[in-house]
Structure formats: C-alpha cells, structure tokens
Amino acid sequence: GAVVSQHPSRVICKSGTSVKIECRSLDFQATTMFWYRQFPKQSLMLMATSNEGSKATYEQGVEKDKFLINHASLTLSTLTVTSAHPEDSSFYICSANRILGGYTFGSGTRLTVV
C-alpha cells in the first residue's frame, strides 16, 4: 500500500518549451503533496507544498510563475516547468502526505533541457 506514481521518469525537452510532471497517489488520498528538486550528490530541496483545491505554497527563492503546481484532486498533483532552460535540468521528486500520517515518495523525474 501507499504507492505514489510519478511520470514521466525521464524527459528531454528543448529550451523554451514547457514540461508537465504528474504525481499520483494510487491507493490512498493525499491531503498534501510536496515537490522537491535534487541536484547531483545533494539532498532534497523542497520547492512547494500543494493542498487539494488551493494554491500551492512556494519556498523562498522558487519562482511560482516558472514552476506551476496544480493539485486538482486528492490523488493528483502536477508540476509544470514553463519556458524551461538548461539550468532547470534536475531530478524532480514528489511526495504525498497520507491522512493518517507518513510520507510516500514518487520515483522521481529526470529533466534534461537542451
């Protein structure tokens, strides 16, 4: 139980285009979902927290117009990287907070912007 599915696992896009990453909780309802960014050999950096039906809360320094987060239901959150540039290349990971507690992470998305 408590599985979070993240798609795609890898994506390559051209500079200036937008990319959407999906995060789904498959067998539970997630009150809150979180989006992280991870650079090589570094830890997870929280980008934003999203609650179903409300606007996401972004961490300091994260551009909300660049990283659009939508949490349309209790099982789905999406992160859209708009007008991507090579410096946006990174490993993006989502996690879902279960109603009864605990956090389950997705398998991550490797974004490469060329």
Next chain:
Amino acid sequence: EDQVTQSPEALRLQEGESSSLNCSYTVSGLRGLFWYRQDPGKGPEFLFTLYSAGEEKEKERLKATLTKKESFLHITAPKPEDSATYLCAVQAAAGNKLTFGGGTRVLVKP
C-alpha cells in the same frame, strides 16, 4: 529555523563491517524523525519513523535510535546491497513539511 545535519557525508565499508550514521537536528518541537534510503536515480524509500527520545526501531540489518538532539542509524554486518544514500528528515510539531539533511552516501564493498 529547523536544521538537520548528517555525518559523515560518505562512508566506505567492507562487507560485514558495522558502522553508524549520525543525524543531528534542531527543531521547534519534534513531531517525527524519518529515515529514508535512496538509490541513484530513484525516489527515497521509507525506512523508519521515530517520535520520541529513547525510541528504537529495527529492520533487518538496520536499527534507528533517537535522542533529544540526534538520531543514529546503525548498520550491522552490512552487505553490498546496503549501498545507498541514507537520508534523515524531521517534521516539526507545527506544519507538515519535512526538512532533510544532506544525506550519507554508503558504499559497502564485498
């Protein structure tokens, strides 16, 4: 501000050589301390949650302990498949987000 510091940054072990990883934290009221394992190119995999000082949890060759200032992850007689990055994170009493430490990269050689 909540802070989590993990040491060492990297650890090389021979198979069977037991060791401990440290996670020091400062948090305004601890709701939970979490240990995760992360393999390259994958998301973190849940290991343990500890809630109060003195608590201990075990899973196979791993044992996690908690005091009021730090947590240890003990790896007993490690095997090569225990090679991974181990992440520690805390959740404060107020709020529901996790603050992660920098992780410890463990390499177990056969």
